[in-house]
Amino acid sequence: MRLFILLLISIPIFTYGQNPISKAFLKDSLIIVKSKPSEGFNNSYILFIPKGTLKNKLTYLLVEPNNTGKLSDSIEVHKRSAINLASKSSVGNNVSTYLKIPLLVPIFSRPDSIPLVYTHALDRDVIFEKDNKLERLDLQLLAMIENAQEVLKDNGILTYDKIFMNGFSASATFTNRFLFIHPEKVKAAAMGGYNGELMLPLKKYKNKAFNYPLGINDFEKIFNKKFNKNSYQYIPQYIYMGALDENDAVQFDDAYDNIERNTINSTLGNNVQERAINCQNIYKKENISAQFKTYEEVGHWTTSSVNLDVIKFFLKQLQK
Numbered sequence: 001m002r003l004f005i006l007l008l009i010s011i012p013i014f015t016y017g018q019n020p021i022s023k024a025f026l027k028d029s030l031i032i033v034k035s036k037p038s039e040g041f042n043n044s045y046i047l048f049i050p051k052g053t054l055k056n057k058l059t060y061l062l063v064e065p066n067n068t069g070k071l072s073d074s075i076e077v078h079k080r081s082a083i084n085l086a087s088k089s090s091v092g093n094n095v096s097t098y099l100k101i102p103l104l105v106p107i108f109s110r111p112d113s114i115p116l117v118y119t120h121a122l123d124r125d126v127i128f129e130k131d132n133k134l135e136r137l138d139l140q141l142l143a144m145i146e147n148a149q150e151v152l153k154d155n156g157i158l159t160y161d162k163i164f165m166n167g168f169s170a171s172a173t174f175t176n177r178f179l180f181i182h183p184e185k186v187k188a189a190a191m192g193g194y195n196g197e198l199m200l201p202l203k204k205y206k207n208k209a210f211n212y213p214l215g216i217n218d219f220e221k222i223f224n225k226k227f228n229k230n231s232y233q234y235i236p237q238y239i240y241m242g243a244l245d246e247n248d249a250v251q252f253d254d255a256y257d258n259i260e261r262n263t264i265n266s267t268l269g270n271n272v273q274e275r276a277i278n279c280q281n282i283y284k285k286e287n288i289s290a291q292f293k294t295y296e297e298v299g300h301w302t303t304s305s306v307n308l309d310v311i312k313f314f315l316k317q318l319q320k
Contacts, residue, residue, distance in 0.1 A: 023054060023055055023056070024051075024052050024053060024054050024055060024100075025049050025050070025051055025052065025053045025055070025157075026051065027051055028048070028049070028050055028051045028087075029048070029049040030046065030047075030048050030049075030083065030086065030087055031046065031047040031048075031049070031151070032044060032045075032046055032083075033045050033046075033047060033144075033147065033148070033151065035133075036143075036147065039143055039146075039147055040139065040140060040142070040143030040146075041140040041141075041143040041144045041147065042132075042133040042135070042140060043106060043107050043108055043109070043133055043140060044079070044107045045104055045105065045106045045107055045144045045147075045148070046082055046083060046086040046104070046105045046106075046107065047086075047102060047103070047104055047148050047151060047152075048086040048087060048093065048096060048102065048103040048104075048105070049102045049103075049152075049155075049157070050096050050097045050100055050101075050102075050103075051100075052100040053100045053101065053102060053157060054100065054157075055155070055156030055157055055158075056156055056158060057158065058158045058159065058160055059100075059101050059102075059157070059158070059159055059160070059318070060101055060159060060160055060162070060163060060164045060187060060317075060318060061101070061102050061103075061104060061145065061148060061149060061152065061159045061160075061163050061164070062092055062095055062096055062099075062101050062102065062103045062104070062163070062164040062165070062166060062314070063103075063104045063105075063141070063145060063163050063164070063165045063166070064085065064086075064090060064091075064092030064103065064104075064105055064165070064166045064167055064171060064175075065105075065106060065108070065120065065122075065141070065167055065170075065171040065174040065175060065178075066078065066081065066082040066085055066105050066106055066107060066108055066120065066171065067081075067085070067120045067167075067168070067169055067170040067171040067174075068081040068082075068110055068120065069081070069169075069170075070110075071110055071111065071112035071115055072109075072110065072111070072112055073109075073111050073112045073113050075107070075109050078107055078108065078109050078110065079107050082105045082106070082107045085105055086103055086105040090105075090166075090168070091166055091168055091190070091192070091302055091306070091307055091310050092105070092166045094307045094310070094311060095164075095166060095190075095307075095310060095311050095314050098311050099311065099314060099315060099318060101164070101318070102148070102152055102157060102159070104144060104145065104148050106137075106140070106141055106144055108120065108134075108137055108140075109133070109134070111134075115254055116253060116254055116257075117129065117134065118170070118254050118255055119134055119137060120170040120171060120174060121170040121173040121174055121177075121249070121255060122137060122138060122173070122174040122177045122178060122213070123213060123255065123256075124211075124212055124213055124257075124260075127212065127222060138177075138178055138181050138182065141178070142182065142185065145163060145185070149161075160187065161185075162184075162185060162186060162187035163185060163186055163187060164186075164187055164188055164189070164314055164317065165178065165179070165186050165188075165189040165190075166189065166190045166191075166310070166314075167189075167190075167191050167192075168191070168192045168193045168302065169192075169193040169194070169195075169247070169300065170249070172191035172192055172193060172194040173191075173194055173195070173197075173213075173249075175189055175191050176191055176194060176198055176199050177199050177212075177213050179232060179235060179237075180199050180201075180216070180219070180227065180232060181223060183228050183231035183232035183235055184228065184231050186235055187235070187236075187317060188235060188236040188237070188238075188313070188314065188317040189235060189236075189237050189238075190237070190238040190239075190240075190310045190313055190314065191237065191238070191239050191240075192239070192240045192241065192302060192306065192310075193240075193241065193242070193245060193247065193300050193301075193302075194239070194241070194276075195247060195248055195249040195250060195255075195272055195275075196241065196245075196248075196250075196268075196269075196271070196272035196273060196274070196275035196276035196279065197249070197250055197264060197268070197275055197279065198239070198279040198283070199212075199213050199214065199215065199216075200214065200215040200216075200279070200282055200286075201215070201216060201227070201229055201232065201233070201286050201288065202215045202216065202282070202286070203215060203216055203217040204217065205267050205268075205282070206266075206267045208263050208266070208267055209263075210263070213260075214260060214263060214264065232288070233286065233287055233288050233289060234289050235289060236289050236290075236291075236313075236317055237288070237289060237290040237291065238290075238291050238293070238309070238310060238313040239280075239283075239290050239291070239292050239293075240292070240293045240294070240295060240306065240309070240310075241272075241273075241276050241293075241294050241295070242294070242295050242297075242298030242299045242300060242301065243273070243294050243295060243296045243297070243298060244297065244298060244299040245272055245273075245298070245299050245300045246271075246272055246273075246299070246300070247272065247299075247300035248271065248272050250264050250265070250270075250275075276294075280292045291313070293309070
């Protein structure tokens with residue numbers, strides 16, 4: 001795969017390895033867009049445009065939150081990981097490449113100096129960060145999306161206002177929570193390897209309060225708006241797990257505090273597979289438009305079959 005890495009600093013119109021008279025991008029292009037606090041995002045992001053992306057035809061922008069998989073105070077570590085995710089090593093890149101749609105990956109850090117702030121999962125701690133680059137990452141991502149749509153438009157790629165969203169492991173958790181906060185922005189979403197734990201469209205479950213990110217009990221207080229269940233429940237979602245997946249973020253302090261952990265373990269189950277079944281049943285009861293699938297002989301990873309199913313899911317949404 002040939003990649004072209006460019007920096008967008010202050011030039012609003014740029015060409016990226018394309019023939020201006022062609023009807024599609026001729027080469028894979030990787031664009032790094034620098035942070036623009038004046039436009040609402042304090043972190044940089046990556047825009048991958050696969051070869052064959054059509055110009056002057058409406059399509060969807062795919063967004064996959066970055067997930068470095070480790071802590072580091074070096075933004076370069078997270079940048080390299082995000083570039084790898086955008087260009088070759090992710091389900092999102094597979095979807096982007098096969099469906100010929102652009103892919104946005106934010107470069108959010110996960111600092112070692114504040115290990116309990118699990119940025120890549122959009123946990124409760126990061127939502128309350130103030131006056132720094134980590135403040136309201138969900139709003140920063142919205143600003144990145146708006147900026148990326150303009151960059152794409154300047155290069156002949158027209159996108160719908162709503163986005164596709166994809167994630168695996170921590171980025172699946174980020175995606176799951178982002179959908180609750182901004183359901184009006186998402187056309188369809190796929191999430192895998194989510195530790196069996198999903199945010200629930202409930203204030204209470206089994207007589208226990210489910211605050212963010214477990215549920216919506218304090219949603220209005222935190223986000224200054226009501227949870228839009230009507231918009232959320234009609235978002236097509238593809239949610240999957242491996243039958244051998246035992247990756248359990250619930251039991252670790254960076255992902256959940258003691259109150260959250262005890263609430264989850266005592267109501268939804270203290271192991272990944274049990275929780276996955278209970279969350280699935282709750283989503284069905286609440287009429288959430290989610291398709292669930294469990295893959296045999298698969299752990300906390302994806303396979304070509306998994307990737308193909310996710311591609312088929314988004315293709316179906318692309319054709320609607």
